[in-house]
Amino acid sequence: xxxxxxxAPGAGKGTQAQVISETLSIPAISTGNIIREALKSGxxxxxxxxxxxxxxxxxxxxxxxxxxxxxxxxxxxxxGFILDGFPRTIAQAEALDRMxxxxxxxxxxxxxxxxxxxxxxxxxxxxxxxxSYHVVYKKPAIEEVCDVCSGTLIQRKDDHPDTIRERLMVxxxxxxxxxxxxxKKGKLFIVEGQEEVADTTRLTLxxxxx
Numbered sequence: 199x200x201x202x203x204x205x206a207p208g209a210g211k212g213t214q215a216q217v218i219s220e221t222l223s224i225p226a227i228s229t230g231n232i233i234r235e236a237l238k239s240g241x242x243x244x245x246x247x248x249x250x251x252x253x254x255x256x257x258x259x260x261x262x263x264x265x266x267x268x269x270x271x272x273x274x275x276x277x278g279f280i281l282d283g284f285p286r287t288i289a290q291a292e293a294l295d296r297m298x299x300x301x302x303x304x305x306x307x308x309x310x311x312x313x314x315x316x317x318x319x320x321x322x323x324x325x326x327x328x329x330s331y332h333v334v335y336k337k338p339a340i341e342e343v344c345d346v347c348s349g350t351l352i353q354r355k356d357d358h359p360d361t362i363r364e365r366l367m368v369x370x371x372x373x374x375x376x377x378x379x380x381x382k383k384g385k386l387f388i389v390e391g392q393e394e395v396a397d398t399t400r401l402t403l404x405x406x407x408x
């Protein structure tokens with residue numbers, strides 16, 4: 199199954215992508231993580247992306263599309279995949295169509311802006327492996343230490359409240375139009391994000407079975 203997860207930054211796409219990945223045995227592909235890996239390695243694409251990410255803005259289409267294209271050609275994507283964070287614009291969705299990639303369904307996780315701000319400002323990320331935590335909802339066993347690799351947990355610059363507001367404006371302006379793009383194709387399934395992650399997961403998995 200080839201899936202796209204839509205939703206504002208902090209709606210819980212990454213968490214749900216991981217659950218679906220384990221359930222269906224297909225890779226969850228996070229554009230943000232791929233770009234951060236490039237950033238860490240000091241590659242050209244990482245340098246290009248850095249200035250945009252620091253400002254909470256979208257990385258240009260041509261850079262992201264190139265990264266995604268190479269990733270989807272890898273062996274582990276042969277039986278399907280979950281795209282988290284791509285496409286973010288109509289232009290990116292059209293580029294995906296031009297690649298000849300047939301998406302089976304698009305799941306949109308809906309969460310109000312005020313909840314997003316509360317969630318993201320409490321998010322902490324492992325600077326080594328990228329695992330995500332939250333000071334209220336998903337605490338690590340040891341404060342500020344990653345459960346997975348024992349790396350240090352940090353607050354990313356794009357999780358500061360001012361940057362979150364900027365990111366939400368960008369999302370509503372550039373990414374939200376994808377809902378109608380995929381609705382017209384009959385592929386859009388909406389999941390209302392719940393207070394408890396497990397409840398959102400139940401609704402997300404149900405959307406895969408409809």
